Amino acid sequence: MQSEKGRYSQPRWGVTRWLADAGPGVPDDIRAALIGDLYGSLPVFAAGAVNTVAVAAVIAIREPTAPFIAWVILELVICLSRLSVLVAAHRAAREGRPTPTDLHLVLAVAWSSSVGFGILISLASGDWVVAMLASLSAAAMVGGICFRNFSAPRLAGTMILLSLGPIVPGAALADEPLLFIVFLQVPMYLAAMTVAAFRLNKMLIATMRAERENGHLAHHDTLTGLRNRAGFVAALNTKLAAPAGHGKPFALLFLDLDNFKPVNDTYGHAAATRC
Template sequence: MAFVPTDPPPPTWRLTAWLTTSPAQVPPDVLTILRGRLVVGVVPLIVAALIGAALASLAILRVPTSAMLAWFCADLALTLLRLTTMLVMRHTLRNSGQRLGEWLPLTDLYVLSSLLWCAQIGCGVGLCMASADSVLVPFACLVTTGLAGGLAARNPGAPRMTLVQMISVVVPFTAGAISDGQPWFLLLWALAPLYLVAVAAVNRRLHADYVALLCAERALRHQALHCGLTGLPNRTFFNQALTAIPSGRKDEEHAVALLYLDLDGFKLVNDTYGHAAGDVVLQQVAIRLRDVVMVTDVTARLGGDEFAVLLTGRRAASAERVARSIIAAVGLPYDLGQGTLASIGVSVGIAECDSGLADRHALLVRADRALYTAKQRGKGTFHHASPVRDDDGRTAWAIAECEAYKR
């Protein structure tokens, strides 16, 4: 089941990939979230750009040299590059557009532009310190500490990238201060590394806490959306998958087929061998379903001995073939231990829609009715309900049954 992407694609360049990778071992999906948080909002970016532009403008007024003018131009160009890259990334993700990301490394460009922006700010504050101007010096100190501290606190997702950004600001600042000729500024050679170490330690701690929080959130989300016994998605997940399917499309790429499964003879296993044996059977049924369906299909345990399989796109055309494979796989004997074998079957109701059913949950109701028909025909078989092909994608009875199901 393909969902709309909400995080930027991973970087493709070796340098940017290393900078945005966590030093600790984290799950791939958590790493994707960490990289996604690198794309700050428009407001923080604009505020940082205004501060940098204001300092560069003040520097030109106080010390109108070619170096200050070059800094102002570099600041303006890199700010526009950062803002443009971020807006393009947000637009691409919002519209699920993958074509642009296939040939343009947006994440790499954003990371690189952020590094260059910090480096030019560092060079700028270094020029301000070297000028020994009584107005520029305190402003340069304020911008340096604010930027370095803000990077450490706001960006716990990529500590390597944050450290490089802070170094690119603090080192030019220190070099500019020392070039002023003030003997007391020589102490910065000792203080600047200590400052970087302290701020980097704060960022690493925030990173560890952030990763732990994301992992805990990931575990809770998995627990809320999956069956604890079989590991399959639960009814809540399945309903979300149904809702996520775009409606109103009438082509093969957006076809939908739903298989509603109910085990035959499962109650007899529970009554004969106990509920523990029934749990073993349910776990093995889940394994067999995973072996039969594809990774792109959504397979869920809806509750008790009821399961469902959602096929989308071109896979919807193979609904009957999948049903036959499921019936054959589930019908094999189950080893309950100590030489005990149990046999069950499964009945399948199939409902499909290739005309953009307006309410996807009505599809589940139709598949349930088809399952009831399969049960009446002797179990261990499947029944294929007729597709809904009304002009608006509904029938009156489907609407009524869907509303009853929701209640």
């Protein structure tokens, strides 16, 4: 199972492998497809990046203090870095080269941390317009995080925690008793969204397994497990379409057994297969 845009590399670092792990017993081809899903597309990335950078910028214009200016700079650096890595990864996947998956995952976590930092300083500022804008932006991003990254539920849960979790200490710093309700709301919301990511992940893997099994049945004989006519044609076309110089030379041997049908009809397919 491979993305139409190419195959993306599995993470190699310990922490990124843990973040992207799909669970035990998942076949390698499905793991590769799940990693490809994490990269998404440029339009989806652009929508999230424009939102967070724009929110940070307008807040910095309203509150031109060092923390908010630092937040704008941080958002710009992270988003431009993620864009560069995303473009490079898509190009590398199409060309069959290793992709910077570890860096892609680290930058995703860094971006969610930046969103959380913005919430924290916005609530601590005491400006309720700024606090509301930053919190609404983060809440909108959390929905996208869950439904865009549920192919790696640990990554989704970590990003949700880092982006929305700072509301709790931010509310404490705001010294507004009415905001203390978030001490109950935010943990429940974080738990619910993380559970949703894990459930969606299980559904996605189950669907991929079904597609994998159906694809195998469509191209293999159920009795012998060998490729059937459709599978043979697909494998031959793949070999013939390979660029010159790629792969090893191959030869095709065709055997035609005369009068084999009576054996099938008399003794059955199982017996004929053992002949």
